[in-house]
Amino acid sequence: MNINEITEAQNPWWIDARIPHVPEFRRVLHASVFAQITDVTDRRAVVLRGPRQVGKTTILRQIIRDLIQEGWPPENLLYFDFSDERITDDLTIQEVLAARPKKQNIDLPNVILFDEVGRTADWDRWLKRAVDQERDRITITDSSSTILRSGSMESGLGRWDEIILEGMTLGEFLGIHGSDGISVEQVAERHPRLVELYLRNGGFPEHAGNENTMQVSERLRKDIVGKAILHDLVRYGVDVEGAKRLFVYLMQNSGLILNVSSIAKEIGDRDRRAVSEWINLLEDTQLVSRIERYSVSPATRQKAHPKFYASDHGLISAFSVLPYDEQAVQARISEAVTFRHLRETARRNHAELYFYRNYKHQECDFVWVVPEQTIGIEVTASRRVRSEKIDNLAQIIANEKWDHGILLYSGLDLRKVQGIDIVPVRKFLLSPQSILGVSQ
């Protein structure tokens, strides 16, 4: 392995200031990352994390293109992807840095963009030092959540900002098809098929608009199982086949309250400890999202079994054995896509999210908690709202003394019944913040 050759191949702009070819479409978070990199008064690095295929690498390459187009000296730009298949030996960040061009513009900082940085052992110590030296503008990415967190929890404070990138929201997806003066709500009304494509294919930028939905499902299965599970988890020396089986099970049962013993039995009498370990590793790939049970007591909260959702609803269609039109599949998709939009809104508004289940087995899909209010949110894929659903939610809200209830459904009309807001799920996905009454 020749590190210089790999680095040069990954940084073709060093040779002739060549601008990399990248997709035009920009994720909403692109602007925040770019602004932070180019703000030379802010020494903090950016840590961009999210599952595979959500566009982290594309953001880095778009930033390189933008900087070159703005006249940034190409030799001051270093990009390195630590998951490059050509890397055969253990590699340190120092070796990569040593491969940079000798001649650089010393009046400007270096922009260092490290992709899948968790593949190298010493990244956190290096990042701490590099940020403290205040010389370079640094952005790193990784598709593994716990690796990044375990390394950076303490030393990261005050040194870097973490930005989480998931698959596209519905608004982001429709924005691709909009134009000046056309809102995403108008796009949704004019092209209902786009909303349907999004619900079916999920929010992975590469696949979202593909009308060949069978092909999307097949590609997602291949890419996710092939890369995120087989390729990424094999590093940990676990039984990859077992982890894969568990992953498929979780996708087919997205929204399930996790009971390790029963799952271990369901996927072929596996060892409980192994299943627990796989769950942690799968969570680490950020392809499944955990939600804890609501309780006013943190101790009870910790003891209760959590629920797991597919982090992107496209994974549900991709791994489902039932047809997309089946009510059960629609129900799982509706909940997963709602959870995805709630997570994003919760991050921006510092809200906490839970699910609710009481000793009478009364359930509410999500509980939104901010200091000012607590909202119970129930999701149904049905086009008509059954009165029992409303009664159940109203009762929970009264018993728990929450402030408000929202019932999301697949129908079209917005109304209020027994104090519960009945909201079309599509309307919620387009503007969760306005339905939840928060600012961003």
Added chain:
Amino acid sequence: MNSRALPIGRSEGVELEFKSAAVLNQPSVIAKEAVGMLNERGGSLWIGILEDEGIATTIDPVEDAATAARALRDSLIDLIEPPPTEDELIIEVVDDVVLHVALKPMQQRRPYALLKGGARNYVIRVADRNRPMTRDEIMKHFQGSRGDPALEVVTQRFLQRKNKLADEGRERFWLRYESQSPCTIDRQDPVLETYLREAEATGNRELGWNFVVPDRKPVLSRDRLSTGIEDYREVSIMRSGAIELLGEMEMLHWKGNPKEIWALTLMEYCASVARLAGKVYDNLTDLGRDSAILVDCALFSVSEWGLKPGSPRSLNYMMGNMVHYSEAKDLMWNDPLSVSMDDLVNYPDHIAFRLTRRVFEAFGLREDAIPGEYDRQEKRINWPE
């Protein structure tokens, strides 16, 4: 099979023409020969016969001649105006492999025209070839025919509407259905709201390109019931019996280059309104299945808009260049198409295909450039799941 004697050894002339089997791939060539004969005294067109110096020499077998005959009849009906009736156009299969097309013009229906590129082409047979008819010849033929006053009234109404919209100078797509004989529609019939809010009620795809607006109540006014999306599109069912879709050209754009008309979008919008018209006329009026329905479309201020050949799902589509309509600012036709109620109810996609073909031809694209999602045998659009 027919036992008619093959014309081997006979010479082409004013009433006789020979064509190879391959000509079946170009129905407009056959239509032109047929129009030439219909505007003269009629004649016979043999397909599957090779000629040398105008003399029929050998058989050039037509594969699956019976199917080819049916397809040819459909094409000629679509390409010739007025569409030839069963008395005017008779197609027989001879010896299993040759098609005999007998053309018997009706004096009062002359002149016949070939519909091509958005225009009517009047040709007449002279000896063994065709030539364009002169202005005087066309006028003479028209004077010889007896025009239908009801048809004339509706045609004039279509024309006035088109001229008004053209004067507004906006980039818009327009589509209208109206029965040739007068009828009225009860705009307050509750089923109409269902038709306008639920795509499946008219046999349309829920997520297809259609006129439906599910979450809005249609607006009832003095002369119509309408629904739509502001600044985008509106469909109206008129008390007078007309059904009209009017929208921004933008509604025909889905993907691709800016101002690219997505052919499938065009075709499905046309089909969706055909389905609506079929349901409304069949269930809410007393029009019989043999009633004539007139349908027309127009694309206003269309010069910047383009069309690409083939199905967007094909590789050729990606490689193909966008073509533009350059003959005028607005793409519109003088006369609407005439279809039967029976066709409207049973083959709405075929009516959409005919309208699409009009547009394609006006853009200089051949019929085979129309997306293959339209199945010519089944006369319907097949959408992949």
